[in-house]
Amino acid sequence: MRKSIATVSLSGSLEEKLAAVAAARFDGVEIFDNDLVASDLDPAEIARRCADLGLTIDLFQPLRDIEGLPPEHMGGVLRRLHHKFAIMERLGVDLALACSSVRPDAVDDLDLVAEQLHAVGELAAEHGVRVAYEALAWGRHVDRVGDSWEAVRRADHPNVLLAVDSFHVLSRGDDAGAIADVPGSRIGFLQIADAPRLDMNVLSWSRHHRCFPGQGDLDVAGLVGAVVDAGYRGPLSLEVFSDVVRVADPRMNALDGMRSLLHLEEALRARRDAQRAAGEPVRAVVDLFDPPPVPDRVDAEFVEFAVSPDDHADDDPATSVTALLSALGFAHVATHATRAVQWWRNGDAHVCVTTQPVPGPSRPRPFVSALALRVAEVRDVATRAEALVWPSVAYRRGRFTAALPGVDTPSGLHVFLSGPEGADDDWRQGYPGTPEEHTHGDWLGIDHVGATVPAAMYPAEQSFYRSVFGLRGGVESEFMQPSGRLQSRPFRPESGGLRVVLAVSDAPEPPRVGQIAFACPDVAAAVAHARAAGVSFLPIPANYYDDLLARFDLDQELLAHLRAHDLMYDEDENGRMLHAYTPVMNGQFYLELLQRDDGYAGFGAPGTHVRLAAQARRA
């Protein structure tokens, strides 16, 4: 289907917005009146600019307070609309969005609304334009889609249509059923936004928390599917505003919006397939995005550190990554056949260390430069990522015999795709030697990886894991840091061992920190071994153990054991976790060693504020 986005959804000047919209391969654009009014370009120049960029102008928006008014005001309204319709003619757009009235003196009389909409339709017809009427969720009287449809029906004018906005419909608790009786030919426009479920005033909710479809909690796909089933064939058009999109880079944000629409189309396709399978009539006979599916399972394979050439294993583990790995019990089991990459291993925990140039913004080494994920369908996932307009899907960092595609996340982490062990596209193919020669250690693997990303990239970073790999977001947690809050959210695949935790900090100048957590069979032994080899762990305050004693009925022996190794502790309904942290290294990353017993499923959240305070003390 055609795809559009409202200029109000992006930051920047109108020229920057239009360029970003075109670069993200949208077909069209909604022109926000404020953007036009503030622009140096006159309407005809805007029209030319859009045409040059290959964009159609699908909508002019919004017209406000045009109906439900005391009759003596209608003369003024029509005078105002005459001017706006004239601007639309210069802009070359034939459809305007009109919002239901919010004026305090608006009249609660749907017949009056219909009569006035009819008058607006007459004027619109004279100008050769149409008006799509939308029930704002906070409209003075018309605030549900059912009311706005009834007004449009009674207005009974070919130039007065219904506008459906997923946020306005779903935020009021309506669903697809609310438009079941509306013929598709009477739906003039479909605006799309999602939002997290928040218990707050709907106007503030809309202004500050709208997000792209799939990033929130509303059943956007269900409503959009119903609109398409009804016969609507206009564009899918994003209208999203939030504190985040107002500051995000417009190009990144437009791409994020495009991906969300592609992802939405995929959901519509799945919905259609389900209808077909159930023998139901399929009415949405439209062209829908059809990429390879998300992988069946996703596991973490290795992390890569970019280090400087003078990183040596016999240096200080506080500054050298290879020295740290060595002290942790990793061994350098192989060196890449053609590239300056070392493979370090401890059991199923794999770390690659490179002195090669790596893509992404330049940062002081060492830092976490890449994450490799194992999927059975490497090519399909790469194709999927490419189809979703994720950048840098390339074999440019391909290794020896294995051609490893990789994708950059919005915040700049490179994500490699590797096939399973022994497959042609297994990353190990790049390393000479036999499996026996590569074997070392008894760690269980990478338990989770975490990343603290800039606030403006947080939604897009989530979209990446969700759209490419089908990861699902868990509950968002909020922690107090010594300065500012830290919000974090875990992501897991439906099947597979990958755990990704994305976080955003509102500290002044928040660091971009990466976390790598390794699962150990015996974390105390691992810590003791590493400490003997010179690794520093984060000192845990005595007060923490007093608090543990209050919270859990721990025996003195276990408590002494935790204290002795600076281990933190948590329990859930299944089991327990023991874990230890390194300080933040080079201001960019830290490691966690952990031991999950009996199916503990969390991340040690009750101790997070203690860890954050201890890391801040050591910073």
Place this chain on the structure above:
Amino acid sequence: MRKSIATVSLSGSLEEKLAAVAAARFDGVEIFDNDLVASDLDPAEIARRCADLGLTIDLFQPLRDIEGLPPEHMGGVLRRLHHKFAIMERLGVDLALACSSVRPDAVDDLDLVAEQLHAVGELAAEHGVRVAYEALAWGRHVDRVGDSWEAVRRADHPNVLLAVDSFHVLSRGDDAGAIADVPGSRIGFLQIADAPRLDMNVLSWSRHHRCFPGQGDLDVAGLVGAVVDAGYRGPLSLEVFSDVVRVADPRMNALDGMRSLLHLEEALRARRDAQRAAGEPVRAVVDLFDPPPVPDRVDAEFVEFAVSPDDHADDDPATSVTALLSALGFAHVATHATRAVQWWRNGDAHVCVTTQPVPGPSRPRPFVSALALRVAEVRDVATRAEALVWPSVAYRRGRFTAALPGVDTPSGLHVFLSGPEGADDDWRQGYPGTPEEHTHGDWLGIDHVGATVPAAMYPAEQSFYRSVFGLRGGVESEFMQPSGRLQSRPFRPESGGLRVVLAVSDAPEPPRVGQIAFACPDVAAAVAHARAAGVSFLPIPANYYDDLLARFDLDQELLAHLRAHDLMYDEDENGRMLHAYTPVMNGQFYLELLQRDDGYAGFGAPGTHVRLAAQARRA
């Protein structure tokens, strides 16, 4: 009265928090359990640190989920409390705050709650401590102060008292009446927070939007007055958390909190005076802050620019302040007798231009360095500012014969206090010459001054004008900038011409911009004159005038007049405003020339987004 603050109200490590609390001259502190648990200092060391700083520990908080639980859980609760009470003993604090249960399995049975509170009281007595029980506004069952009081009453234990938290009480719609029956001796602790009225989930409201008393919309003084009337003689203790205080500098923030309590005491004193005057019984016989009152009226007198020594009036008005003033029709009417300050004047608009060093953070010149306000009671207002712990109340920048006290706002603007014309402390006393020699031009004066301040300073900057001068905040507006939102709020005195507009921007790296708006008798003439003399004004796009035509029924002559002079236009129910802007100069300030006709009272808000976009284009 004694004053305390909870460590949770401040950012930083526990050590930093305690130092900030002491520096702001609080008497005591509430220790937040999380701060203790995360601290390297053990409880005895924290107690010593507090004692060394002259702080008492007034409260340990919070204890959670200690009542209303299925009886089989009480053993675990008492075990947990035993550990926490032991920590309180080491901390040397004898009072703990306990919040009402939020557990999903909490039981809705006030007799059970009371019975369990009684058991807690027994254990507390064994440890020599007491527990103050608070109804969280989002408690599972006990969520109103009436419920918590009833539970405490039925618990009937000397070691179980009621805690009153102004946010929890007022956010649920209760007021002072809700505690009318509670004897003061049974109120163990009083926590104080205000909040803006927001229509949202009360837990999120509390977490993100609490503020110091006087910064929000709740009747905190009424409730606190009632608690004091009831006989409560414990500390007034601030417990405030918000997105802002978590990132604000703890020293600035603690001072801001102290000022808010002093301001609150002033309101309590006014309340007591009113009771006395009405012949009502006065029960709050306590020591209350008693500074000189706010001034009767406040007017803007002059603004000061700090310029570099090579700022010459015959230079380019785009870079030289004196050249700009000259081109605008200001004349250099006098030079300060002892300091390198020029007095420039156009009618009642006064500008001082200094090449002297000025206090505050170093910034590239030119910038707006000071604002002078006229009050009849200069010494009293200076004394008031000093009593409110505002920094830098000093005569250090005193002039010739007039000793002008000044106060720095949190964001660093210096505010001079001047007496009326001809008074001993009139700022003009510093300038040789006669009133006749000083006369020039016909402008009407400084209409308003604006400042965009860092987000973490926005509440404190508001407190400054409110607490020292008694200014009242108007409605907060929100504007979209090309990048990020701009929120702004006007402040006016009860009497006098001063208008201050404070703004905060969530653009990445928001500029600290000052705005000076001058009122002109004929703004078009002023703009034409200035333009002829080489001043650039912000070009206003043609689309803006098309929109004006749609919004207002302007005649073509007026519209042509506005276009010709790049004037913006707005109307309100009384009159209209015509205004023009300079581009932002030196990234730090811009001027507005305006003409208010027939009592127009606004600031041209409908055009603000156009101005912001135009300024961004010129930046």
